[in-house]
Amino acid sequence: MNIVPSVNLNDFVSEDSTRKQKFVNEIGKAYEDIGFVALKGHFLSDALVENLYKEVKSFFSLPTETKQKYEIPGIGGQRGYVSFGKESAKGKKEGDLKEFWHFGQYVDNNEALKKEYPDNVYVEELPEFNKIGKETYKMLEKTAKYVLRALALYLGLEETYFDAFIYNGNSILRPIHYPPIKEEPKEAVRAAAHGDINLITLLMGAQGRGLQVQNHKGEWIDAIAEPDELMINVGDMLSRHTNNKLKSTIHRVINPPKELWGTSRYSIPFFMHPISAMKLDVLESCVDDKNPKAFDDITAGEFLNERLIELGLIKK
Ligand SMILES: O=C(O)CCC(=O)C(=O)O
Numbered sequence: 001m002n003i004v005p006s007v008n009l010n011d012f013v014s015e016d017s018t019r020k021q022k023f024v025n026e027i028g029k030a031y032e033d034i035g036f037v038a039l040k041g042h043f044l045s046d047a048l049v050e051n052l053y054k055e056v057k058s059f060f061s062l063p064t065e066t067k068q069k070y071e072i073p074g075i076g077g078q079r080g081y082v083s084f085g086k087e088s089a090k091g092k093k094e095g096d097l098k099e100f101w102h103f104g105q106y107v108d109n110n111e112a113l114k115k116e117y118p119d120n121v122y123v124e125e126l127p128e129f130n131k132i133g134k135e136t137y138k139m140l141e142k143t144a145k146y147v148l149r150a151l152a153l154y155l156g157l158e159e160t161y162f163d164a165f166i167y168n169g170n171s172i173l174r175p176i177h178y179p180p181i182k183e184e185p186k187e188a189v190r191a192a193a194h195g196d197i198n199l200i201t202l203l204m205g206a207q208g209r210g211l212q213v214q215n216h217k218g219e220w221i222d223a224i225a226e227p228d229e230l231m232i233n234v235g236d237m238l239s240r241h242t243n244n245k246l247k248s249t250i251h252r253v254i255n256p257p258k259e260l261w262g263t264s265r266y267s268i269p270f271f272m273h274p275i276s277a278m279k280l281d282v283l284e285s286c287v288d289d290k291n292p293k294a295f296d297d298i299t300a301g302e303f304l305n306e307r308l309i310e311l312g313l314i315k316k
């Protein structure tokens with residue numbers, strides 16, 4: 001498969017069971033193969049998307065000293081600002097050529113989780129940034145819930161299997177700014193090859209060239225979305241839970257050609273995480289003679305911790 005297939009969530013939420021099943025089959029097949037789809041019919045309005053980009057650009061245009069006020073020590077970059085070059089892909093020493101922000105869960109009715117998660121960081125200079133960030137978080141979380149319902153059906157589970165694990169889950173919305181490139185980056189790239197940690201990722205901003213995904217032959221193929229599409233891919237948690245039936249595909253963001261070095265890239269992934277207590281133990285329905293159990297039992301919280309150490313975001 002050399003292109004990322006396109007699917008439409010309106011099929012899944014329609015009352016028509018044939019259309020619903022068509023969506024389930026299309027996304028399931030795509031995730032068994034390339035691990036990515038471009039999705040139309042998400043719950044973000046054009047106005048919300050426009051306002052979000054406006055606020056995100058305003059935030060990254062703030063003076064460095066102002067942004068650094070929001071870089072909170074001791075929480076592994078899980079909320080607030082992470083400055084340029086801090087994060088590197090697993091196993092790579094050069095930092096990625098990016099700065100980013102993290103919005104986390106707005107916990108409802110659960111004191112234990114309120115304590116477990118770091119608080120969201122409030123940007124005083126940009127009240128709308130905080131408000132629009134929260135709205136976007138909620139809409140992407142809702143979109144992700146339906147995608148996971150479709151995947152649950154594909155896997156032969158109850159449709160609402162994931163619902164209780166993602167309610168108040170540890171998801172993160174990450175606006176990223178890849179600044180203009182000023183000098184030969186040598187080994188560093190905008191985002192080095194990696195798999196995502198979480199269950200699924202919903203990515204806004206894959207419209208321009210830059211994002212590439214690796215197919216089975218090891219070839220890099222461009223993943224470019226239409227203006228009304230989100231890119232949605234499987235992360236390592238879901239691939240582990242399904243014994244690698246659903247593929248967490250390695251992807252990267254390449255540097256632009258020299259004539260475009262002067263341009264920024266803005267992209268906004270939503271990393272859908274479950275609550276940390278969710279067991280990612282391999283599902284029995286994904287084990288057979290040809291596919292023996294390939295992963296040890298682990299919870300989502302333990303797995304996340306391991307990976308944040310590997311990314312250089314927290315210390316052992
Ligand atoms: O910037 C992009 O388009 C992709 C970013 C990404 O893959 C990530 O942050 O995990």
Ligand SMILES: [Fe+2]
Pocket residue numbers: 194195196201251
């Ligand atoms: Fe990624």
